[in-house]
Amino acid sequence: MGIKLGILGLGTVGTGTVQLLQDNVGRHSLLQLVEIHRVGVKSLDKPRDVTLAKSVITTDLESIVNDPEVDIVVELIGGLEPARELILKAIQNGKHVVTANKAVISRFGAEIFTLANRQGVYVMLEAAVGGGIPVIQPLKQSLSVNRIHTVTGIVNGTTNYILTRMQTEGSSFDAVLADAQKLGYAEADPTADVDGWDAADKISILASLAFGGRINREEVSCEGIRQISKTDITYANNLGFVIKLLAIAKKVSPTDCTLSVRVHPTLVPKTHPLANINGVYNAILVEGEPLGQVMFFGPGAGAGATASAVSSDILNLVARLQTGQISAPLDPLLGCSHQDYCQIAPQSELTARFYTRFLTLDQPGVIGKLGTSFGKHGVSLESIVQTGFQDKLAEIVVVTHDVKEGDFKQALEEIRTFEAIDSIPSSLRVL
Numbered sequence: 001m002g003i004k005l006g007i008l009g010l011g012t013v014g015t016g017t018v019q020l021l022q023d024n025v026g027r028h029s030l031l032q033l034v035e036i037h038r039v040g041v042k043s044l045d046k047p048r049d050v051t052l053a054k055s056v057i058t059t060d061l062e063s064i065v066n067d068p069e070v071d072i073v074v075e076l077i078g079g080l081e082p083a084r085e086l087i088l089k090a091i092q093n094g095k096h097v098v099t100a101n102k103a104v105i106s107r108f109g110a111e112i113f114t115l116a117n118r119q120g121v122y123v124m125l126e127a128a129v130g131g132g133i134p135v136i137q138p139l140k141q142s143l144s145v146n147r148i149h150t151v152t153g154i155v156n157g158t159t160n161y162i163l164t165r166m167q168t169e170g171s172s173f174d175a176v177l178a179d180a181q182k183l184g185y186a187e188a189d190p191t192a193d194v195d196g197w198d199a200a201d202k203i204s205i206l207a208s209l210a211f212g213g214r215i216n217r218e219e220v221s222c223e224g225i226r227q228i229s230k231t232d233i234t235y236a237n238n239l240g241f242v243i244k245l246l247a248i249a250k251k252v253s254p255t256d257c258t259l260s261v262r263v264h265p266t267l268v269p270k271t272h273p274l275a276n277i278n279g280v281y282n283a284i285l286v287e288g289e290p291l292g293q294v295m296f297f298g299p300g301a302g303a304g305a306t307a308s309a310v311s312s313d314i315l316n317l318v319a320r321l322q323t324g325q326i327s328a329p330l331d332p333l334l335g336c337s338h339q340d341y342c343q344i345a346p347q348s349e350l351t352a353r354f355y356t357r358f359l360t361l362d363q364p365g366v367i368g369k370l371g372t373s374f375g376k377h378g379v380s381l382e383s384i385v386q387t388g389f390q391d392k393l394a395e396i397v398v399v400t401h402d403v404k405e406g407d408f409k410q411a412l413e414e415i416r417t418f419e420a421i422d423s424i425p426s427s428l429r430v431l
C-alpha cells in the first residue's frame with residue numbers, strides 16, 4: 001500500500017524533503033512506501049532543484065488538502081495564513097499533518113490540536129524546533145518521565161550564525177544576515193529571526209511539551225540581537241563570556257508551577273555547555289529530575305537537516321498507517337492533548353544578572369552616582385569599571401549580582417535622567 005503525500009511548499013525545506021524522499025536507498029525501508037502525490041507552490045515558473053511530473057505541481061493548495069487520495073499533508077509554506085487555514089482543512093478532511101511551522105503552532109496550537117484530537121489525526125512538528133535535532137519526540141516520549149525544571153536553548157540558527165561570525169571575524173551584522181539568507185537559514189521575513197520572534201515561537205512549543213500545558217505566545221517576552229555591537233562582544237569576551245540569543249523556559253520556584261518563558265541575548269560564561277554552540281548549530285539543554293542535564297545538539301536550519309526532521313515525522317505516520325495503528329483515541333506519546341494554560345510570571349518579578357554599558361561625560365563622581373542609584377533600588381553590583389573612552393565620552397561597564405528585573409529597570413530609568421549620562425547603548429542579561 002502506498003502512502004500519498006500532499007506537500008505544500010517547495011522552497012528550502014520542501015525541496016530538501018522531496019530530495020530526501022526521492023533518494024531513499026539506504027534509508028529506512030518504509031520510506032519506499034511514500035508517494036509524492038501533489039506539491040503546492042506559489043509560482044509555477046520558478047526553476048526548481050528537483051524533478052517532479054508537471055501534473056504533480058499546482059498552485060491550488062486547497063485542492064491538495066481536499067484531495068481524497070492524500071493521506072498526509074506536509075505543510076512547508078511557512079507564515080500564518082494561509083498555512084493555518086490549510087492545516088485546519090486538512091485535519092477536517094481526516095488527514096494527518098506534518099509541519100515545520102513554529103509560527104502557526106505556537107499561536108494556533110490550541111485550535112489545531114483540539115481539532116486534530118477530535119478528528120483522530122496526528123499533527124507532527126519535529127522540524128518546527130531545532131531544525132534537524134530530534135527534540136520534540138524525545139520531550140514527548142523518553143524525557144516525559146522526568147520532572148523538568150529548565151529548558152535553555154539556542155534555537156535560532158540565523159542569529160547564532162550572525163553572532164558567531166560577528167564574534168570570530170568581526171563581520172558586520174548586515175553582511176552576515178545576507179549570507180544566512182543565501183544559505184536558506186533565515187525566515188522569508190528575517191525580522192522574525194533577528195528580533196527573536198522565531199526563538200520565542202520555538203521556546204513556547206518546547207515549554208508546552210516540557211511542562212505539560214499550553215503556553216500563551218503573547219506572554220513570552222522577547223528581545224532580539226539588533227542592539228548587539230562589536231563593542232559588547234569584545235567586552236563580553238574580556239569578561240569571560242560569549243553573547244548568545246538564549247530561549248529559556250523555567251519553573252520560577254521548585255514548589256510553584258509558574259513559569260518564566262523568555263528570549264533575550266545573554267552573556268554566557270565561556271565554560272557553559274551552550275557557549276561553544278556556533279554557526280547554524282542549535283542546542284537545547286533540558287534539566288530535570290531524576291535525569292539531571294541532557295543536551296541536544298545539531299544543525300538548527302538548512303534544507304537537508306530540516307528535511308531529516310520532516311521525513312522522520314512522515315516515517316512515524318507511515319509506520320502507523322501501514323500497520324493500521326491509527327485510530328482514535330490517539331497515542332498520547334505521539335499526539336498533543338494539553339488543555340490547561342501554564343501560568344507565566346511577569347518579567348518584572350524575575351531575577352537576573354545584568355551587564356550594562358554607559359556612555360557618560362568625563363566628570364568626577366559619575367561612578368559614585370551610578371553606585372548610589374543602584375543601591376537605592378536594591379541593585380547589588382558585582383563590578384563597575386571605566387573601560388575607556390569613545391570620542392570624548394567615558395565608557396563605564398556595570399555587572400550586577402542577581403537582582404529583581406523590575407528594580408534594575410527602575411534604577412536605569414533614574415540613571416538615564418542624570419545630566420552626566422549621554423546614553424546607555426546596551427543592557428544584557430548574564431547567565
Ligand SMILES: NC(=O)C1=CN([C@@H]2O[C@H](COP(=O)(O)OP(=O)(O)OC[C@H]3O[C@@H](n4cnc5c(N)ncnc54)[C@H](OP(=O)(O)O)[C@@H]3O)[C@@H](O)[C@H]2O)C=CC1
Nearest residue numbers: 009010011012013041042043076077078100101301302306
Ligand atoms: N529554512 C529552514 O532552515 C527552516 C525552515 N523551517 C520552517 O519551514 C517552513 C518553510 O520554510 P522555507 O522552506 O525556508 O521557506 P521558503 O520561503 O524557502 O519556501 C516556501 C515555499 O512555500 C511556497 N508558498 C509560500 N506561500 C505560498 C502560498 N500562499 N501559496 C502557495 N505556495 C506558497 C513557496 O512557493 P514558491 O516556491 O513558488 O515561491 C515556496 O515553495 C517555514 O515554516 C519555516 O519556518 C523550519 C526549520 C528550518
Ligand SMILES: N[C@@H](CC=O)C(=O)O
Nearest residue numbers: 156157158186187301
Ligand atoms: N529561521 C530559522 C529556521 C529554522 O527554524 C532559524 O534560523 O533557526
Ligand code: NA
Nearest residue numbers: 126129131133
Ligand atoms: Na527538531
